[in-house]
Amino acid sequence: MRKIEIFDTTLRDGEQSPGVNLSTEEKVEIALQLERLGVTRIEAGFAAASPGDLKSVQEIARRVKNSTVVSLSRAVKEDIDKAVEALREAEKPCIHLFLATSPIHRKHKLKMTKEQVIENVVEAIRYAKQFFDEIEFSPEDGARTELDYLCEVVQAAVDAGAKIINIPDTVGYMTPEQYANIFRVVQENVKGIENVKLSCHTHDDLGMAVANSLAAIEAGVTQVEGTINGIGERAGNAALEEVALALETRKDYYQATTDLNLKEIARTSQLVSRLTGMIVPRNKAIVGSNAFAHESGIHQDGVLKEVTTYEIIRPETIGLQSNKLVLGKHSGRHAFREKLQELGYNLETEQVNQLFVKFKDLCDRKKEVSDEDILALVDSKLSHVPETYKLESIQLSYGNMSLPTASVRIRLADGTMMEEAACGNGSVDSIYKAIDRVTGEEVVLDDYQIVSVTHGKDALGEVFVRLKQDDNLVQGRGVSTDVLEASARAYINALNKLVARRGDAVANEKPSVSV
Numbered sequence: 315m316r317k318i319e320i321f322d323t324t325l326r327d328g329e330q331s332p333g334v335n336l337s338t339e340e341k342v343e344i345a346l347q348l349e350r351l352g353v354t355r356i357e358a359g360f361a362a363a364s365p366g367d368l369k370s371v372q373e374i375a376r377r378v379k380n381s382t383v384v385s386l387s388r389a390v391k392e393d394i395d396k397a398v399e400a401l402r403e404a405e406k407p408c409i410h411l412f413l414a415t416s417p418i419h420r421k422h423k424l425k426m427t428k429e430q431v432i433e434n435v436v437e438a439i440r441y442a443k444q445f446f447d448e449i450e451f452s453p454e455d456g457a458r459t460e461l462d463y464l465c466e467v468v469q470a471a472v473d474a475g476a477k478i479i480n481i482p483d484t485v486g487y488m489t490p491e492q493y494a495n496i497f498r499v500v501q502e503n504v505k506g507i508e509n510v511k512l513s514c515h516t517h518d519d520l521g522m523a524v525a526n527s528l529a530a531i532e533a534g535v536t537q538v539e540g541t542i543n544g545i546g547e548r549a550g551n552a553a554l555e556e557v558a559l560a561l562e563t564r565k566d567y568y569q570a571t572t573d574l575n576l577k578e579i580a581r582t583s584q585l586v587s588r589l590t591g592m593i594v595p596r597n598k599a600i601v602g603s604n605a606f607a608h609e610s611g612i613h614q615d616g617v618l619k620e621v622t623t624y625e626i627i628r629p630e631t632i633g634l635q636s637n638k639l640v641l642g643k644h645s646g647r648h649a650f651r652e653k654l655q656e657l658g659y660n661l662e663t664e665q666v667n668q669l670f671v672k673f674k675d676l677c678d679r680k681k682e683v684s685d686e687d688i689l690a691l692v693d694s695k696l697s698h699v700p701e702t703y704k705l706e707s708i709q710l711s712y713g714n715m716s717l718p719t720a721s722v723r724i725r726l727a728d729g730t731m732m733e734e735a736a737c738g739n740g741s742v743d744s745i746y747k748a749i750d751r752v753t754g755e756e757v758v759l760d761d762y763q764i765v766s767v768t769h770g771k772d773a774l775g776e777v778f779v780r781l782k783q784d785d786n787l788v789q790g791r792g793v794s795t796d797v798l799e800a801s802a803r804a805y806i807n808a809l810n811k812l813v814a815r816r817g818d819a820v821a822n823e824k825p826s827v828s829v
Contacts, residue, residue: 316570318531318561319354320554321480321513321539324586325374326357326386327551327829328541333761333780334590335787337699337811338370345374347585349381351578354537355408360386361400362393368400375404382406382448386829389413389438398445408448411438411476412829415467416455428463432470439474450478452515452829457483457496464496465503472504478511480539482829483526486519486549490529497533513537515829516552518544523552528560531570542586543594543601555579555600555632563626577633581657584689591778591789593765600632643677657685659692676774679795687774690767690793702727702813703753703806708799712741720744722802724752742801749805755812758782764797777804781812788812 325341328334336344341358348356358374359367375383383404385397389411401407413424413435420426426434435451442449451471456464468479481496488496493516501507514530514537516523527538544553558574565571583601587594596604606629621628647670654661654669661669672691677683706723721735722745734751738744746759761780766773775797779790790808794800 315565316536318535318570318572319511319537320352320558320572320574321355321357321384321515321537322348322353322541322554323357323515323539323551324348324541324545325370326359327547328545328586328590329359330547331545331550331590331592333787333789334545334592335789336370336589337815338366338373339699340589341370342373342377344586344589345378345383347578347582348542349378350575351582352572352574353381354573355382355384357384357386357410357539358400362387362396368396371397371400372403375401375407379405382408384408384410384450386410386412387442389434391438391441394438394442394445397442401446406448407446408450408478409442409446410450410452410480410829411435411442412452412454413438414455415453415464416458417460418458419455428466432467435467436470436474439471439476443475448478449476450480450513451476452480452482454482454829455484456481457488457493458485461496461499465500468500468507469504472506472510476510478513478537479507480513480515480537480829482515482539483517483523484515484829486517486523488516488522488526490522490525493526494529494533497530497535501534511537513539515539517546518549518551521549523550524556524560527552527557528568531561531568542582543592543598545586545590545592553599555583559600559627559632562631576631579632580634581689584686588690588776588791589789591761591763591780591791593763593778600627605629606634642683643674645677653685653688654692657689657692676795686767690774690776699807699810699814700727702810703749705799705802705806706731708745708802710741710745710798718744720748722748722752724749724806741798745798745802746805749802749809753809755809756783757809757812760787762801764800767793775800777801779804779808781805781808783812783816786812786815788815 329336345356358371361368361371371385385400387393387397387409397409413431415431439449453459453467483493497512512535514527514535516526538557540552540554542554544550558572561568561570561572594601596602650670650673651666669692676691704725706725709721711719717737718741719737723733725731732752734748736744736747736751738747760782763778765776767776774793774795777792777800781788788808788811790804792800792803792807
């Protein structure tokens with residue numbers, strides 16, 4: 315079978331999702347999980363976009379050993395130099411050069427002739443060859459570029475030394491047959507194309523990103539680019555988990571496979587969802603909570619008799635366990651450590667001890683503790699953000715005939731204890747106003763979401779908030795069996811991130827580029 319390599323751009327194109335702004339530590343955490351997943355190439359960011367992105371790419375390059383680490387770069391010397399700096403310590407570095415080629419981009423954005431575009435592409439690749447053995451080139455908006463001219467550009471890139479040619483459907487405009495035809499034409503008309511990897515990169519503006527990627531594979535592509543959960547600019551990118559499972563489930567048709575560790579898919583999806591604050595829809599293919607649920611009596615009867623009647627994928631394939639209720643209040647520290655290792659966490663003894671205390675507290679508040687509960691607990695407690703503010707206690711007064719009132723007690727970084735109270739339009743509003751009084755921060759609550767980690771009346775509630783202050787946009791999350799407590803923790807988590815990032819606003823500017 316043909317081997318399809320996976321190029322993950324969750325940390326670059328995915329982070330361009332509106333409202334998403336990951337810290338360096340969060341990006342590293344996702345990158346290490348992508349490495350465990352078995353991703354071939356990790357696009358860690360756009361090093362020239364900002365000092366913050368440069369730092370993130372550098373740190374990922376230091377930490378990731380088994381996957382190739384990629385930095386995006388415009389076809390200009392200054393960007394290439396930043397990529398060199400960022401990837402200096404990478405064991406497997408790769409630069410991803412791009413330059414727009416479509417008529418609309420040449421005329422309105424670049425204001426360049428066809429000849430000038432080719433000249434810039436060749437010059438950039440030749441310059442990058444001094445520093446990189448592996449160079450990927452993307453003609454931005456290549457799918458809307460004249461086919462004859464696209465072949466000219468690709469020929470020039472191959473002759474100049476590009477090892478990977480990616481033809482992106484930058485605006486999600488193509489149909490599967492049209493997109494596949496582009497690759498067929500390129501293979502028929504570009505000399506030496508058989509000596510480079512062909513890659514596809516699709517967007518989901520018309521809901522065809524995954525279909526277009528699979529069509530490209532049928533047309534000879536050997537690398538697929540996309541993101542976890544399909545996040546990304548506008549409507550997002552091709553969801554890599556969907557592409558991988560389509561190939562795995564329909565090997566008979568595609569005759570192609572990947573090297574992904576499929577059992578890591580569920581955990582990777584959950585991690586990306588939690589850190590970005592982008593909740594996975596229940597009906598999302600592969601990783602949605604309803605993906606393996608059966609409501610219809612006819613379906614339930616069929617599955618009980620023979621699972622393949624209505625399930626073409628087993629939940630265990632992507633790492634979901636059928637028996638999730640394995641720990642409780644009588645479980646010991648050793649069993650808890652074993653469960654953490656089973657879930658993919660190899661923590662220091664001190665971290666395990668801290669989490670064990672929180673786990674026991676959770677057991678007192680819940681009758682049953684599932685893997686999802688433990689994952690949410692660990693992800694919420696293993697924060698890399700310095701705690702400028704720490705919630706000590708919260709008291710609420712609420713009735714449908716009275717004004718909601720909240721009082722909070724918060725410990726500052728120097729140990730000082732502060733208490734404030736406030737009234738609001740609702741319980742959450744009063745909590746946030748009381749916290750604002752303690753911190754003195756002036757912020758805008760840009761988004762607020764509550765999700766249930768598991769089921770039942772005692773389920774853990776997970777709250778995501780997004781706060782805006784001037785040009786800074788940060789996400790925060792909090793977990794508790796009490797959604798009001800979770801709301802307070804999410805707000806304080808976001809404020810701590812804001813304090814950590816403030817003063818270096820330039821370092822946290824998001825890159826703004828589509829490929």
